[in-house]
Amino acid sequence: MDPALRGDATGAQNPSKPPCVKAISVSGQQHGLVVLGEHDEVLRPAKLWCDTESAAEAEELSAKFGWKLVPSFTITKLLWLKRNEPETYAATRCVLLPHDYVNWWLTGRKVMELGDASGTGVLDVEGRRWDTAAMDAVDARVRELFPPLVASPDQAIGTLRPEVAAQLGLPAGVVVGPGSGDNAMSALGAGAAVDGATVVSQGTSGTIFASSSTAILDPTGLICPFCDATGNYLPLLCTLNCTRVLEEVREAFGLDHERLTELAEADAAGPGCGGVTWLPYLIGERTPCWPHASGALLGLRPGCMRPGLLYRAAIEGATLSLLSGFRRMTAAGLRPGAQLRLVGGGAKNRLWKQVVADAFGMEVVLPAEPDSAALGAALQAAAVLQGTTVSDYVAQHPPPMLDQVIKPNPEHRAAYDEALVRFESLGKQLFAQHTK
Numbered sequence: 001m002d003p004a005l006r007g008d009a010t011g012a013q014n015p016s017k018p019p020c021v022k023a024i025s026v027s028g029q030q031h032g033l034v035v036l037g038e039h040d041e042v043l044r045p046a047k048l049w050c051d052t053e054s055a056a057e058a059e060e061l062s063a064k065f066g067w068k069l070v071p072s073f074t075i076t077k078l079l080w081l082k083r084n085e086p087e088t089y090a091a092t093r094c095v096l097l098p099h100d101y102v103n104w105w106l107t108g109r110k111v112m113e114l115g116d117a118s119g120t121g122v123l124d125v126e127g128r129r130w131d132t133a134a135m136d137a138v139d140a141r142v143r144e145l146f147p148p149l150v151a152s153p154d155q156a157i158g159t160l161r162p163e164v165a166a167q168l169g170l171p172a173g174v175v176v177g178p179g180s181g182d183n184a185m186s187a188l189g190a191g192a193a194v195d196g197a198t199v200v201s202q203g204t205s206g207t208i209f210a211s212s213s214t215a216i217l218d219p220t221g222l223i224c225p226f227c228d229a230t231g232n233y234l235p236l237l238c239t240l241n242c243t244r245v246l247e248e249v250r251e252a253f254g255l256d257h258e259r260l261t262e263l264a265e266a267d268a269a270g271p272g273c274g275g276v277t278w279l280p281y282l283i284g285e286r287t288p289c290w291p292h293a294s295g296a297l298l299g300l301r302p303g304c305m306r307p308g309l310l311y312r313a314a315i316e317g318a319t320l321s322l323l324s325g326f327r328r329m330t331a332a333g334l335r336p337g338a339q340l341r342l343v344g345g346g347a348k349n350r351l352w353k354q355v356v357a358d359a360f361g362m363e364v365v366l367p368a369e370p371d372s373a374a375l376g377a378a379l380q381a382a383a384v385l386q387g388t389t390v391s392d393y394v395a396q397h398p399p400p401m402l403d404q405v406i407k408p409n410p411e412h413r414a415a416y417d418e419a420l421v422r423f424e425s426l427g428k429q430l431f432a433q434h435t436k
């Protein structure tokens with residue numbers, strides 16, 4: 001980022017002076033359903049991206065739309081609301097996504113930006129307009145509920161409302177960019193939106209995405225048909241259970257990630273975990289679309305309940321879940337290149353980075369800023385302020401990468417290949433028959 005846009009107005013880092021904020025962009029969780037009433041009041045707590053309660057509605061709409069919608073998509077949640085909370089649905093006057101809601105609060109404008117709107121399930125991604133036929137298939141009212149789409153990813157949607165500026169202690173006139181979903185923002189902050197790198201994000205969700213100049217419309221629903229935050233596309237795979245699985249071990253044993261990592265590294269069970277498989281579907285799953293699945297630990301032998309072994313099993317389970325989807329993405333035509341770019345909270349873990357390199361059989365590199373979604377939002381805000389396109393701005397200010405390149409260890413490959421076969425086979429045996 002330009003030094004002039006960082007720290008105080010001169011670019012100098014001066015802790016005694018408050019930062020001189022000139023522009024803001026918001027990065028938010030995708031898919032969430034925020035419903036507003038007649039007086040713009042929030043009618044109920046937002047249904048979040050990871051909520052799988054609308055599984056039946058997702059099945060129904062998939063059949064109507066002709067492509068596989070997973071329960072994450074907002075429109076499935078809206079149909080769920082209509083069925084399960086008809087009074088709230090009847091009172092709803094506007095539907096927003098979480099980041100659009102924050103944008104509205106900041107600026108007073110109710111709009112949706114294309115990257116995030118792609119996660120609603122009613123965007124014509126190629127045409128970059130609302131799919132009114134899909135909306136009508138749900139309910140005649142739906143057209144009225146969604147706000148207009150923003151025209152450009154490169155232009156401000158407004159400025160801070162004076163009362164909000166006062167509340168935040170910010171000067172009047174702060175410009176607000178369109179923002180986007182966290183994955184599209186992460187693609188900016190990891191540089192991938194402009195250089196085409198494949199990103200693996202290890203956050204609460206696990207995602208894999210790469211920029212594309214054409215829309216990828218996958219009727220199986222494995223690859224989500226998202227727009228990015230530059231005017232391009234962002235085909236994306238998402239798993240619901242990633243860092244949460246490791247958190248289970250951390251909470252069960254009361255140890256921190258560093259200590260558990262040391263124990264896992266020292267544990268006798270190396271790659272493949274001595275046959276222990278953790279199917280990580282704690283909150284159900286969307287890739288594969290098994291919303292009713294649960295977590296399962298299999299292959300336990302006497303003495304297996306060691307924190308180090310279980311932590312490794314959690315790392316491997318979350319990784320194999322992503323790898324399984326990635327293999328299907330490459331089979332469907334994705335050409336990922338030789339390197340993966342790792343971001344998100346889990347990318348701080350040295351053992352996990354190596355497991356990803358070994359299991360995927362690819363080199364791993366890391367942006368210097370692991371919170372790439374936040375950096376992406378800052379880059380968008382800077383671009384909007386300067387009046388340049390977001391892609392030009394990121395190309396001119398590429399996010400720096402760490403020097404370290406994590407190479408796959410060929411000696412571990414066979415163990416992970418076997419573990420993946422076991423992982424996929426056990427998952428199918430347990431869940432494919434019982435969940436739609």
Ligand SMILES: Nc1ncnc2c1ncn2[C@@H]1O[C@H](COP(=O)(O)OP(=O)(O)O)[C@@H](O)[C@H]1O
Binds near residue numbers: 203205349
């Ligand atoms: N050293 C670590 N090893 C494994 N996981 C970690 C480590 N440090 C942080 N995390 C995980 O990263 C998560 C936060 O990642 P982040 O990408 O910020 O999440 P979110 O997707 O919710 O935005 C935390 O919930 C934590 O479980």
Ligand SMILES: O=P(O)(O)OC[C@H](O)CO
Binds near residue numbers: 028
């Ligand atoms: O909590 P996160 O950052 O993993 O976000 C969830 C994503 O927005 C799901 O698409």
